[in-house]
Amino acid sequence: MNAYWEAVRPYVVDGVITRSDLDPEQWQTWRDGMRERYSWTITDPETVEFVREHLGEYAVDPFAGSGWWESLLISDMDILGYDIAPPQDRWSPVGRCDAVQAVSVTIPSTEALLLSWPPRYDDIGERTIRAYRGNRIVHIGADGSTSDGTDEMRKILAEEWTQVASHIPVRWYGVKDEINVYERA
Numbered sequence: 252m253n254a255y256w257e258a259v260r261p262y263v264v265d266g267v268i269t270r271s272d273l274d275p276e277q278w279q280t281w282r283d284g285m286r287e288r289y290s291w292t293i294t295d296p297e298t299v300e301f302v303r304e305h306l307g308e309y310a311v312d313p314f315a316g317s318g319w320w321e322s323l324l325i326s327d328m329d330i331l332g333y334d335i336a337p338p339q340d341r342w343s344p345v346g347r348c349d350a351v352q353a354v355s356v357t358i359p360s361t362e363a364l365l366l367s368w369p370p371r372y373d374d375i376g377e378r379t380i381r382a383y384r385g386n387r388i389v390h391i392g393a394d395g396s397t398s399d400g401t402d403e404m405r406k407i408l409a410e411e412w413t414q415v416a417s418h419i420p421v422r423w424y425g426v427k428d429e430i431n432v433y434e435r436a
C-alpha cells in the first residue's frame with residue numbers, strides 16, 4: 252500500500268501536483284506536511300519501480316528521514332535506513348547515525364547507495380559519497396534552485412561517476428525532482 256501516492260494522486264495534472272483549491276499558505280503547509288510525513292520526492296508507482304530496479308538486492312539509505320522509502324522497498328530487497336535525527340513517527344526502524352558512519356561501517360561492495368535529498372547547505376552529501384565504497388548510487392533529488400546537496404556534490408557525481416539511467420517522477424509544482432543512477436567511473 253503506497254499511502255503517499257494515494258493521498259496525492261487526485262491532484263496530478265500532466266505529471267505535476269497542483270491544488271487550485273488551496274491558497275499559497277495552505278498549499279505550502281500541505282506539501283511540506285506530506286514531504287515530512289513521507290518523503291521529499293513523490294513515490295508514484297513507476298518511480299518506486301525504477302528505484303527498486305536500480306538499487307538491486309542490497310542498499311543503504313543514510314538520509315532515510317521517516318523511513319518511507321525503506322518501507323516501500325523492504326519486501327523485495329535488503330535495505331538499511333539511517334538518519335542523524337530520525338523523526339519520532341516513522342515507517343521503518345531507521346537507525347540513528349551520521350551518514351558517513353552509516354556508509355563506512357555497513358557496506359559490502361555490492362551494496363548500492365540510496366542518496367535521497369541530502370541537505371542542501373551542508374557538505375555531508377559529498378562526504379558520504381567520498382566515504383561510500385560501493386559502485387552504484389541512486390540519487391533522488393532535484394535540479395535548479397530547489398535542489399538538494401551542494402554544488403560540489405554534483406560536481407563529484409558528474410566528474411567521478413558515470414550516469415547510467417535517469418527518471419522523472421511525478422513532481423510537486425515548482426520542484427524539478429529527478430532521479431539519476433550512477434556507476435563508479
Ligand SMILES: C[S@@+](CC[C@H](N)C(=O)[O-])C[C@H]1O[C@@H](n2cnc3c(N)ncnc32)[C@H](O)[C@@H]1O
Nearest residue numbers: 290291314315316334335336349350367368375
Ligand atoms: C531533506 S531530508 C530528506 C529525507 C528523506 N531522504 C526524503 O527523501 O524524504 C534530509 C535528511 O537528512 C538528514 N541528515 C542531515 N544531516 C545528516 C547527517 N550528517 N547524517 C545523516 N543524516 C543527516 C536529516 O535529518 C533529514 O532527515
